[in-house]
Amino acid sequence: MVKDDALIFELSQKGRVGYSLPNAKKTQYQLNQFPSDLLRADLPALPEVSELDVIRHFTNISKKNFGVENGFYPLGSCTMKYNSKINEEIASLSVFNHLHPFQSVSTLQGVLKIYYDLANMLSNISGLDEFSLNPYAGAHGELSGLMIMKKYHEDRGDFKRTKVIVPDSAHGTNPASTAVCGMNVVEIASNSLGRIDLEALKAVLSDEIAGIMLTNPNTLGMFEPDILEIARLVHEAGGLLYYDGANLNALLGEVRPGDMGFDIMHINLHKTFSTPHGGGGPGSGPVGVTTMLKHLLPNPRVKNAGEYFYIEYNADAIGQISSFFGNFKVWLRAYVYILSLGKEHIKEIGPFATLNANYIKEHLKDDYYLRMEGFCMHECVFDGLVNQESGVKTLDVAKRLLDYGYHAPTIYFPLLFHQSIMIEPTETESKQTLDEFIAVMKQIALDAKENPELLKTAPHTTPIRRIDEVYAARKTILTYKDYLEQPK
Numbered sequence: 001m002v003k004d005d006a007l008i009f010e011l012s013q014k015g016r017v018g019y020s021l022p023n024a025k026k027t028q029y030q031l032n033q034f035p036s037d038l039l040r041a042d043l044p045a046l047p048e049v050s051e052l053d054v055i056r057h058f059t060n061i062s063k064k065n066f067g068v069e070n071g072f073y074p075l076g077s078c079t080m081k082y083n084s085k086i087n088e089e090i091a092s093l094s095v096f097n098h099l100h101p102f103q104s105v106s107t108l109q110g111v112l113k114i115y116y117d118l119a120n121m122l123s124n125i126s127g128l129d130e131f132s133l134n135p136y137a138g139a140h141g142e143l144s145g146l147m148i149m150k151k152y153h154e155d156r157g158d159f160k161r162t163k164v165i166v167p168d169s170a171h172g173t174n175p176a177s178t179a180v181c182g183m184n185v186v187e188i189a190s191n192s193l194g195r196i197d198l199e200a201l202k203a204v205l206s207d208e209i210a211g212i213m214l215t216n217p218n219t220l221g222m223f224e225p226d227i228l229e230i231a232r233l234v235h236e237a238g239g240l241l242y243y244d245g246a247n248l249n250a251l252l253g254e255v256r257p258g259d260m261g262f263d264i265m266h267i268n269l270h271k272t273f274s275t276p277h278g279g280g281g282p283g284s285g286p287v288g289v290t291t292m293l294k295h296l297l298p299n300p301r302v303k304n305a306g307e308y309f310y311i312e313y314n315a316d317a318i319g320q321i322s323s324f325f326g327n328f329k330v331w332l333r334a335y336v337y338i339l340s341l342g343k344e345h346i347k348e349i350g351p352f353a354t355l356n357a358n359y360i361k362e363h364l365k366d367d368y369y370l371r372m373e374g375f376c377m378h379e380c381v382f383d384g385l386v387n388q389e390s391g392v393k394t395l396d397v398a399k400r401l402l403d404y405g406y407h408a409p410t411i412y413f414p415l416l417f418h419q420s421i422m423i424e425p426t427e428t429e430s431k432q433t434l435d436e437f438i439a440v441m442k443q444i445a446l447d448a449k450e451n452p453e454l455l456k457t458a459p460h461t462t463p464i465r466r467i468d469e470v471y472a473a474r475k476t477i478l479t480y481k482d483y484l485e486q487p488k
């Protein structure tokens, strides 16, 4: 019997079906395979809808979605680059759709070769010696990397090293991963240029420091020129350096974290190596290490003996951090992306991303407050409007951009400023797109002076206007309907 709570589905009509299938005859043998306490007593409460209802529902929702294929998506720290169709085409080949991790290894040779080759490509690109592709996201890569850092110290009997240095400009996942890993965060303040303050760093180095987490360029889009000195100081104090690879796009093919002195890193394949990643997934956060740490990489591992690939479980490893090997189809896209560009063209990504960010920065700096002078890398950060008299805030600017068909930049991050607007254009955007965006941002700055109410009440053209974000977070209403009035 279907429970009556099926009525919670707004489109559902009792008895309506999309398909009617013949009754599945379950033999006693099949049922006996499951423990009786795991067998459900009632049928699941599912929406009762026709195929047309379902198609309309999802088509209408998809039209309200916004992605890089709708328009410019300058979401700082997220590297929303265009994902070429060839990557998608390969990832959707039917040969890859029916793979199962419990298949015998002899039937998975091609897949294991892709794992192995991609891990090697990431090593060449990053300068770290060995990679595991198993983590499912950047933050998951961070956790895996920090577990490696912790175990490295513990295996040497050094249990005192429980503190991880994190600069105040870091992404929130850095301190969060540190805490989840059971270590303590030591925050250090950035200097007036938004970079690591060497004196502040020296002051916290001790025999309790397990390591430091850095992203370079940092979250202000600025390169840390003192990185070699930072690496020397941390290593001298017995700590390790962790590289948060979320900003790797700026350096791709040009500069390698391994050459800067980092011991552990993760790479966000879904950012730098082109997998669509709005809405939280799917992702992949491969974790890489230097030779000294490779025995600690998570299980299972993919190894080779000549042309034959096999799976290995290593007793020294931090353990298993994913159900099997990770998100295969994200690696596949990254693999195709890297092969399509080749060694020669990968080098062009960082410089073009950097050029685009500096182009925007230079054109907007009279209207939006730029605290850090000088070249930025792949993204630029403003601290709200130069003219603050109108009371127009960063949130209003972001909401007004939606009226022009742009995704808003990242706002109120990094936390170093009160009105952060973080713009990351990526190398896949043309000069025409950047010029149009700059013109709109300038118009918004002008409207802030002449017609601030227009901005304070924006957006005016989206299906849903400005929502009460606190209310929406606390009481999420999932519905297919457009609420013209905000529900109270």
Ligand SMILES: Cc1ncc(COP(=O)(O)O)c(C=O)c1O
Pocket: 077, 078, 137, 138, 139, 140, 171, 173, 174, 215, 219, 244, 246, 247, 268, 283, 285
């Ligand atoms: C600097 C930085 N580090 C780490 C992460 C976490 O990556 P993920 O969202 O893949 O978990 C992000 C995500 O935006 C980031 O910008």
